[in-house]
Amino acid sequence: xxxxEHTAVxxxxxxxxxxxxxxxxxxxSDSYEDExxxxxxxxxxxxxAERLAKSGTDHRKYLRMIFVSVDVTxxxxxxxxxxxxxxxxxANSTSTMHKIHAKPFSREDFSCDRMSPTxxxxxxxxxxxxxxxxLKFLETKDTAYWHDMIQLLPTxxxxxxxxxxxxxxxxxxxxxxxxxxxxxWHTYCDWIAGLPYADHLIxxxx
Numbered sequence: 001x002x003x004x005e006h007t008a009v010x011x012x013x014x015x016x017x018x019x020x021x022x023x024x025x026x027x028x029s030d031s032y033e034d035e036x037x038x039x040x041x042x043x044x045x046x047x048x049a050e051r052l053a054k055s056g057t058d059h060r061k062y063l064r065m066i067f068v069s070v071d072v073t074x075x076x077x078x079x080x081x082x083x084x085x086x087x088x089x090x091a092n093s094t095s096t097m098h099k100i101h102a103k104p105f106s107r108e109d110f111s112c113d114r115m116s117p118t119x120x121x122x123x124x125x126x127x128x129x130x131x132x133x134x135l136k137f138l139e140t141k142d143t144a145y146w147h148d149m150i151q152l153l154p155t156x157x158x159x160x161x162x163x164x165x166x167x168x169x170x171x172x173x174x175x176x177x178x179x180x181x182x183x184x185w186h187t188y189c190d191w192i193a194g195l196p197y198a199d200h201l202i203x204x205x206x
Contacts, residue, residue: 001073001074001075001111001113001158001184002072002073002074002075002078002111002184002187002188003072003073003074004070004071004072004187004188004191005070005071005073006069006070006071006162007068007069007070007191007195008068008069008070009066009067009068009195009196010066010067010068010069011065011066011067012039012041012066012196013031013039014065015062015063015065015066016029016031016041016045016049016062017029018061018062018065019045019048019049019052019062020045020048028044029042029044029045030042030043030044030045031045041197046197046200049062049197049200049201050200050201053171053200053201053202053205054205057168060168063166063167063168063171063201064088064166064167064168064169065166066166066167066201067164067165067166068164068165068166068167068170068195069162069163069164070162070163070191071160071161071162071163072160072161072163072188073158073159073160074111074158074159074184075110075111075155075156075157075158075159075184076153076154076155076156076157076158076159077111077155077156078111078182078184078185079159079161080155081182081185085165085169085172085173087169088165088166088168088169089163089164089165089169090163090164090165091161091162091163091164092161092162093159093160093161093162094159094160094161096150096153096157096159100134100146100149100150100153101134101137101138101146101149104131104134105127105130105131105134106127107123107124107127109127109157109158110123110127110154110156110157110158111156111158111184112156114183115156123154123156126152126154129148129152130148130149130152130153133145133146133148133149133152134149137149167195167201167202170192170195170198170202171202171205173188173189173192174189174192174193174202174203175205175206177189
């Protein structure tokens with residue numbers, strides 16, 4: 001299970017202006033803001049942007065200036081793979097350390113949509129134990145029960161992080177993960193493909 005919410009794409013105008021710096025070709029820019037205040041890339045700018053994007057990382061530095069922020073809720077086993085991408089990413093997560101005891105444990109806290117009945121039965125038992133130790137911790141404040149929760153917590157536990165990336169990093173993720181065995185990556189890559197101008201700047205480069 002993965003959920004992506006509150007997507008925001010920022011700094012398109014500055015990135016496209018910087019794209020034209022090497023040739024001092026700012027006068028050829030045809031991008032504009034529409035009546036709703038949205039930045040629209042013009043045909044000439046988009047043609048240049050796409051050609052540079054396809055020319056490789058040395059020529060598409062402007063893509064590192066297009067920022068994307070999104071809230072991602074995903075299981076810990078997915079976050080372990082996401083953490084491969086340390087360059088060009090920032091993430092601020094909900095705190096397992098501080099808030100693991102704040103609410104009752106339930107199936108909804110875990111990515112278990114592809115579990116077999118046997119695995120679900122095991123998960124239900126783990127949830128029962130986690131909840132028991134949580135209640136004991138709340139009652140006694142004995143950190144031994146807290147350590148039980150932290151060390152027993154399955155990697156299917158869902159965590160939400162507010163993340164910030166740029167279009168260059170998203171290119172790397174898209175081509176590395178679009179055919180991955182985890183369905184969560186397919187959903188993530190579909191989200192990438194739906195970003196503004198992704199079909200010109202990200203998904204059709206190879």
